Amino acid sequence: MTNNDIFKKLRVALMLRDDQIVEILELVDFRMSKGEIGNFFRNEDHPKYVACGDQVLRNFLNGLVIYLRGTKENPQDPMTVIAQNKATAAAPRPKTDTKAHTIKPTKAQAKTPQTKGSKPNKNKKPGMGEVMGKVQFKNGKNKKS
DSSP states (O other): OOHHHHHHHHHHHTTOOHHHHHHHHHHTTOOOOHHHHHHHTSOTTSTTOOOOOHHHHHHHHHHHHHHHHBOSSSBOOHHHHHHHHHHHHHSOOOOOOSGGGOOOOOHHHHHSOOOSSOOOOSSSOTTHHHHHOSOOOOOSOOOOO
16 A cells, blocks of 8 residues: 555545645644645546655644644544534535626627527627628639539
8 A cells, every 4th residue: 555545545534625634734744735735636547647755644644643632732522523523524615606797799799689499509609700890701712602
């Protein structure tokens, strides 16, 4: 069993997110980014996979003890910390505002009414008809129509 496997299993068992792992490592003054931590959890055949070293796992375990139990001066109950992690993991994430991402139609599009049976022309980009007008492209070939 590799250090990566141990790290993955602890992450799943304690329901830790990458930002929480960063906080745990900072408790023992060991700084890593979320991207570097994410590389430990990739498949071994992935090009960005990184083997977890002994130093990283050792610092994570030492930080995990402080995270769950607290310090000697300020002890904590580990079960309450785990329950808080479960609550944050189970809470739904806030959705982004979909109204902020809507595209307003141009003046020309707003003026043209569409009937139920008509379909928009998929070949044209919106608003391009007014600028270019009707253009015939002659590539030197005579086509019979």
